[in-house]
Amino acid sequence: MEQTVAERYAGPPAWRRPVTIVAVVALALVGLTWLGWAAYKESTPKVESQLVTFTVDGEHVVRADVAVRLSSGATGASCTVEAVAEDHSVVGELHFRPVNGTNRVTVRTERQATSVDVPGCIADGQNRPR
Structure with missing residues (x-):
């Protein structure tokens, strides 16, 4: 009785991919927001x-x-x-x-x-x- 790879090793949980995508998008938004703020702050000195x-x-x-x-x-x-x-x-x-x-x-x-x-x-x- 030979097992397939999927049967022998469990695949990743179904929730992992959407959570990873949401986390990457959120991190990218935070990074771009900070970059925009820093560019504005440096380009408009007092x-x-x-x-x-x-x-x-x-x-x-x-x-x-x-x-x-x-x-x-x-x-x-x-x-x-x-x-x-x-x-x-x-x-x-x-x-x-x-x-x-x-x-x-x-x-x-x-x-x-x-x-x-x-x-x-x-x-x-x-x-x-x-």
Whole structure:
């Protein structure tokens, strides 16, 4: 008396396939929802900044124009401007409270700067500079 494979080994229960499909679809929906939320959150920062221009006005002074865009609900915004020397070391740094639009700032330096960097601005609820 020879048994078939199905007789010897029980097949999977009938409920397993639909439950697996529902679980995979639910997990995919959760993942896509999170991906959409993360993409939206990263594409709409509360504050953004960009260096417009700068001038080196002497051995110990640099002036910079920084364009800042504040969203309507942005609070506690703070921006950073760094003066950088020829050897790429930071020789001056300024933190300031921005206004919407162009912000003209003066950075005092410990020695001659050759360039200016704007690492970005942060706001309440936005810890990554933009």
